[in-house]
Amino acid sequence: MSDSDKQMLELLEEWSTLFIDNAKYQRLICKECMVGVTVGFIGKHLKKKHGVKMDMANKVEKHIRASHWGWVDCLGLKPEDGKRAQEGLDVFDGIRCKFCRNFNSRSVVEVEEHWKLMGHGEMKGCSIEAVPMQSWVGREGKRPELWVVEKEEREKDCQVQKGHTEEFGDWQLEIIKEGLKRVGLGDEWVVA
Ligand SMILES: [Zn+2]
């Protein structure tokens, strides 16, 4: 092997160490970006997120593919809700429907729409709970791509305010906002 070949191999190896394997879901987790990409997306990821030139990015992808034989590019699986967080992936704040616990989101409005659509009944008090979440693409993940991960500390639910007679309205959004603030979510939430 020539010196330049050796150098190239070292370079490829170095880029490869940016990723850790998630064999169960056949994803490579970028340690820097904390996202999980499929083998066939490595090149694009390096180009887009790390400014690697196309030629080099494709070489790294090929190099990684060689050691991940049989890994597919379109395994759309995601972990079940409530399990331990996937290593190396970003954990961010999410919310889910408090009634069915089966609707993950990042938007209060979305949960409220779901609540009405599913006929969960009158929204008394808080309709959401804050839960830690992950997705392969981080917090920008679309609703169906989000999954809930195990909490490390005790659940911090928002409290139901008793004695309110108004219809669902601003007061309830205030409670939700308060709840979100308490768990450190603050204003990034869509509360229209
Ligand atoms: Zn990255």
Ligand SMILES: [Zn+2]
């Ligand atoms: Zn629900």
